[in-house]
Amino acid sequence: MKTSLDNIISEARELFRVHGYAGASMQDLATRVGIKKPSLYTRFPTKESLVPEVLALTSREMDAALPDASGDWLARYEAVLRAMAADLVARQRCVCLHLAYDVGDDTPEAADAVRSYFRQQRDAMAAMLGAAFDAQTARAMAMDALARIEGATLWTVIDSDPAPMWRAVDELVEIARSRKGNP
Amino acid sequence: MKTSLDNIISEARELFRVHGYAGASMQDLATRVGIKKPSLYTRFPTKESLVPEVLALTSREMDAALPDASGDWLARYEAVLRAMAADLVARQRCVCLHLAYDVGDDTPEAADAVRSYFRQQRDAMAAMLGAAFDAQTARAMAMDALARIEGATLWTVIDSDPAPMWRAVDELVEIARSRKGNP
DNA sequence: CCTACCGATCGGTAGG
DNA sequence: CCTACCGATCGGTAGG
Numbered sequence: 001m002k003t004s005l006d007n008i009i010s011e012a013r014e015l016f017r018v019h020g021y022a023g024a025s026m027q028d029l030a031t032r033v034g035i036k037k038p039s040l041y042t043r044f045p046t047k048e049s050l051v052p053e054v055l056a057l058t059s060r061e062m063d064a065a066l067p068d069a070s071g072d073w074l075a076r077y078e079a080v081l082r083a084m085a086a087d088l089v090a091r092q093r094c095v096c097l098h099l100a101y102d103v104g105d106d107t108p109e110a111a112d113a114v115r116s117y118f119r120q121q122r123d124a125m126a127a128m129l130g131a132a133f134d135a136q137t138a139r140a141m142a143m144d145a146l147a148r149i150e151g152a153t154l155w156t157v158i159d160s161d162p163a164p165m166w167r168a169v170d171e172l173v174e175i176a177r178s179r180k181g182n183p
Numbered sequence: 184m185k186t187s188l189d190n191i192i193s194e195a196r197e198l199f200r201v202h203g204y205a206g207a208s209m210q211d212l213a214t215r216v217g218i219k220k221p222s223l224y225t226r227f228p229t230k231e232s233l234v235p236e237v238l239a240l241t242s243r244e245m246d247a248a249l250p251d252a253s254g255d256w257l258a259r260y261e262a263v264l265r266a267m268a269a270d271l272v273a274r275q276r277c278v279c280l281h282l283a284y285d286v287g288d289d290t291p292e293a294a295d296a297v298r299s300y301f302r303q304q305r306d307a308m309a310a311m312l313g314a315a316f317d318a319q320t321a322r323a324m325a326m327d328a329l330a331r332i333e334g335a336t337l338w339t340v341i342d343s344d345p346a347p348m349w350r351a352v353d354e355l356v357e358i359a360r361s362r363k364g365n366p
Numbered sequence: 367c368c369t370a371c372c373g374a375t376c377g378g379t380a381g382g
Numbered sequence: 383c384c385t386a387c388c389g390a391t392c393g394g395t396a397g398g
Contacts (some may be wrong), residue, residue, distance in 0.1 A: 003367095020285050023205030026393060038395075039367050047393065093284055100340050101281045102203050118341050143338055143347045151334020155326055157283050158301045164326045186383095209377060221379075222383050230377065 005043060006057060008033050013054045017095040021051070021102040021110065051099060051110035055117040058096065073131035074180075078173045080125065081145065085169045088153050089162040097150050121146060132180045145172050188226060189240060191216050196237045200278040204234065204285040204293065234282060234293035238300040241279065256314035260359055263308065264328065264352045271336050272345040280333050305329060315363045328355050 011032045015024035026047055030037040044050055065083055069076065088094055096117055103110040122142045129138035149172075152165035194215045198207035209230055213220040227233055248266055252259065271277050279300055286293040305325045312321035332355075335348035 018287060020203050020205055022203055023285065025391080027391080036368060037393090038369085041394065042367075045394095097337060098284045100337065101276055101284060102206065104201060115341050118337065140346070140350065143344075144350060147334040147337050147347050147351070148331055149334070150337050151330035151332070154280060154283065154301065154330050154333050158298050161326075163323070164330050167323065167327060168330070208375080210375080219384060220377090221385085224378065225383075228378095 003033050003035055008040070008043065009050065009053045009057045012050045013057065013095050016051075016054060016099055017091060017093050020098050021107070048107045048110045051103065051107070052113035055096065055099075055113050059117065059120070073128050074173070074177060077125070077128050077176055078169075080128070081149065081169045081172055084149055085152075085165050088149065089156055089165055092153070092156045092160065094150055094153050097153065118146070129176065132176075141176065148172060186216050186218055191223070191226065192233065192236045192240045195233045196240065196278050199234075199237060199282055200274060200276050203281050204290070231290045231293045234286065234290070235296035238279065238282075238296050242300065242303070256311050257356070257359060257363075260308070260311050261352075261356045263311070264332065264355055267332055268335075268348050268352045271332065272339055272348050275336070275339045275343065277333055277336050280336065301329070312359065315359075324359065331355060 008029070012024070012029050015029055015032070018024075019028075024047075026040055027037050029050075030040050033040075044053070062083065066079060067076075071079075096114065099110070100114045100118065103114055105111065122139070125142035125145060126135070126138040129141050132138075133141065148168040149165065152168045155161045155164045191212070195207070195212050198212055198215070201207075202211075207230075209223055210220050212233075213223050216223075227236070245266065249262060250259075254262075279297065282293070283297045283301065286297055288294065305322070308325035308328060309318070309321040312324050315321075316324065331351040332348065335351045338344045338347045
């Protein structure tokens with residue numbers, strides 16, 4: 001049970017988060033999960049194939065951590081932002097942003113998975129904001145919110161300073177609240 | 184002249200930007216500048232030593248591109264933001280953020296250089312804002328501004344969409360203008 | 367799930 | 383600035 005699929009993917013995520021895609025090795029992953037490297041290849045055909053799995057696990061965990069569609073849209077929006085921020089502050093870096101920066105045209109499946117992940121995040125957030133704003137506004141607000149939160153990880157990486165992250169969350173919630181109704 | 188120091192550093196910067204620190208190889212760099220790999224080591228003792236050079240070159244170029252301390256603080260602030268944003272939109276990714284995410288404790292000189300770079304950027308921006316805000320507010324505004332601009336590269340990487348970047352710049356300028364005087 | 371191994375490439379050096 | 387080379391590690395495979 002210790003070497004379950006999800007356990008391997010979760011450990012791969014930690015390696016990708018800290019070392020990036022290029023800097024994470026299959027040998028390190030094997031050591032972390034306590035098996036030999038060739039055994040990894042019975043579960044995952046390539047290193048690249050771990051990337052979609054890592055992103056899918058992250059999406060699944062985020063969905064599970066959030067309360068289902070209870071409360072108003074603003075409460076749900078704030079809950080999502082705070083959950084994301086808390087995770088990023090705790091782990092210092094964002095795996096997904098690291099992968100977005102690291103994977104290129106030489107690993108097209110990984111690059112596609114990263115693109116899909118962020119578009120899905122954007123669309124989910126835009127759907128919430130769609131309760132109070134027109135589609136175009138909601139989409140722009142979702143993109144800006146994700147950009148601000150990801151950008152705030154700059155200071156969790158550089159100075160272990162979570163203050164910019166929490167300011168970003170507070171301001172994003174306030175913006176959504178105050179703009180409601182007046183375009 | 185083609186293989187000047189700055190030329191090598193500039194090519195190293197492109198490799199770091201696209202592939203990250205771990206994903207950039209000295210062989211690739213040598214090929215790009217048209218010399219053999221061992222010749223690189225007559226100019227730079229290690230791969231790691233390229234990181235401080237890349238950041239220093241970037242600082243130098245940014246200083247040179249900006250008009251010297253003419254105009255009021257708001258005009259200078261806006262000029263800095265627009266120069267940074269234009270560069271990031273053109274190149275899709277930020278080398279400095281990629282390095283901040285990629286370099287770790289195994290390359291301490293590189294990690295220190297990245298930390299120093301961003302602190303210096305923050306302090307320079309805070310100094311401008313210091314003309315109209317108290318030191319603590321100016322510092323927080325500078326951190327938030329850098330975080331927003333770096334964060335907006337998420338969408339230049341994912342979707343080649345510069346819109347969030349320009350929205351961030353416009354809003355940051357507007358925030359600085361409107362907050363002026365009233366804390 | 368293992369041992370044993372592959373060719374390729376890594377950062378870096380010797381020696382001129 | 384080069385040719386030639388080093389040990390280590392990379393992603394991945396053969397075969398059981």
